[in-house]
Amino acid sequence: MILNSLELLGFRSYHSASCSFDPGINIIAGINAQGKTNLLEGVYYLSGARSFRTRTDRELIRLEEDEAAIRGAIVSGGREQLIDIYLSRRERKKIFLNGVKQKNASALSGRFCCVLFSPEDLELVRGGPAERRKYMDLAISQLRPQYAQTLGEFQKVYGEKARILKDWRERPDLLEVLDDYSLSLARLGAVLIRYRAAWCRRAGEAAERLHGEISGRDEKLRVGYTTVSSIEDPLDLTPAQLLETLLLHQEKHRQAELDSGLCLSGAHKDDLKLEIGGLPAGKYASQGQARTAALALKLAEWELARSDLGESPVLLLDDVLSELDGLRQDYVLNSIGGGQVLITCCASEEVRRKTGGKLIYVEGGKLRECTST
Numbered sequence: 001m002i003l004n005s006l007e008l009l010g011f012r013s014y015h016s017a018s019c020s021f022d023p024g025i026n027i028i029a030g031i032n033a034q035g036k037t038n039l040l041e042g043v044y045y046l047s048g049a050r051s052f053r054t055r056t057d058r059e060l061i062r063l064e065e066d067e068a069a070i071r072g073a074i075v076s077g078g079r080e081q082l083i084d085i086y087l088s089r090r091e092r093k094k095i096f097l098n099g100v101k102q103k104n105a106s107a108l109s110g111r112f113c114c115v116l117f118s119p120e121d122l123e124l125v126r127g128g129p130a131e132r133r134k135y136m137d138l139a140i141s142q143l144r145p146q147y148a149q150t151l152g153e154f155q156k157v158y159g160e161k162a163r164i165l166k167d168w169r170e171r172p173d174l175l176e177v178l179d180d181y182s183l184s185l186a187r188l189g190a191v192l193i194r195y196r197a198a199w200c201r202r203a204g205e206a207a208e209r210l211h212g213e214i215s216g217r218d219e220k221l222r223v224g225y226t227t228v229s230s231i232e233d234p235l236d237l238t239p240a241q242l243l244e245t246l247l248l249h250q251e252k253h254r255q256a257e258l259d260s261g262l263c264l265s266g267a268h269k270d271d272l273k274l275e276i277g278g279l280p281a282g283k284y285a286s287q288g289q290a291r292t293a294a295l296a297l298k299l300a301e302w303e304l305a306r307s308d309l310g311e312s313p314v315l316l317l318d319d320v321l322s323e324l325d326g327l328r329q330d331y332v333l334n335s336i337g338g339g340q341v342l343i344t345c346c347a348s349e350e351v352r353r354k355t356g357g358k359l360i361y362v363e364g365g366k367l368r369e370c371t372s373t
């Protein structure tokens with residue numbers, strides 16, 4: 001997938017700006033607060049009409065304006081296509097694909113995919129299990145529509161079961177349906193766990209290799225998938241055995257769930273275990289180590305998506321170089337071939353010398369393309 005050009009009208013700090021991109025590396029350069037991340041956010045928005053920074057579209061509209069438009073000319077599935085998204089303070093957003101109005105954002109899925117690395121991704125290493133589940137869920141959903149659907153159903157059933165456990169003392173009649181919800185949760189959970197285990201095995205191997213290459217030392221990253229404690233490796237079990245084990249685990253926790261009013265057993269507590277040099281990464285990793293590990297996970301996601309989709313998603317790297325030493329920076333810059341990349345940074349000349357990429361300057365909400373010399 002290639003983004004040929006982008007136009008931003010009334011989007012974030014941009015009044016009206018447009019630029020075209022190279023199919024290879026593009027360096028988005030500028031000093032702080034000029035609109036580099038806003039530009040990546042605009043590109044990312046084309047992939048699913050969602051921002052990675054905010055849930056409210058209103059924030060995306062330039063402060064003194066009422067409407068915004070994002071237009072991207074892309075190449076996907078070997079065809080040139082046009083995505084237009086209009087945002088308004090008064091109306092619902094409108095999405096057009098090749099000039100035809102679409103019912104909702106799901107029309108965009110699979111058309112234009114991005115993998116984003118931003119400074120917030122440090123939370124993948126430093127944050128709680130929810131961050132790592134979100135990473136797995138987003139990555140697998142992009143590749144497997146069946147997973148996205150099962151995840152949606154799982155979250156609905158989980159919400160219902162959590163509500164029953166919270167309210168059963170006031171409404172004991174709710175207990176009549178508790179076991180039905182537990183069974184559904186285990187059935188849907190078993191599907192998610194198989195997908196996650198298979199994806200994590202591949203992504204984990206890729207991330208460990210990429211991490212070794214970036215860090216260039218023998219501080220090894222280890223990535224492991226963890227689910228309910230009675231399941232060691234879900235891929236060693238048949239689907240029937242997996243479901244049986246989940247049901248047994250759930251049954252053992254039934255009383256504790258009623259006592260605590262919380263849903264204690266199931267795939268909603270899954271996690272990725274990360275170790276660097278044998279130590280838990282969340283607690284012990286240095287800033288640079290945490291960033292390297294997070295980046296390795298994201299590059300692994302990119303690699304898997306590339307091989308499964310048969311097309312390379314656009315890689316968006318926001319502020320990836322800060323906190324990495326020179327060697328790690330060099331490796332990152334050398335290793336991002338094989339697809340289109342948009343990378344933001346402040347020290348642009350050096351990056352350009354090392355990558356030969358196209359340089360786009362951002363200054364005060366204006367974009368200036370520099371043609372290669």
Ligand SMILES: Nc1ncnc2c1ncn2[C@@H]1O[C@H](COP(=O)(O)OP(=O)(O)OP(=O)(O)O)[C@@H](O)[C@H]1O
Nearest residue numbers: 012013032033034035036037038059060061062063
């Ligand atoms: N809806 C909006 N309307 C107007 N300005 C906005 C809006 N949203 C964000 N901005 C402004 O956009 C500016 C640039 O933000 P952005 O995050 O893109 O900077 P940046 O170039 O990535 O900077 P840094 O190098 O510090 O990461 C911010 O100063 C912010 O105030």
Ligand SMILES: [Mg+2]
Nearest residue numbers: 036037318319
């Ligand atoms: Mg920024």
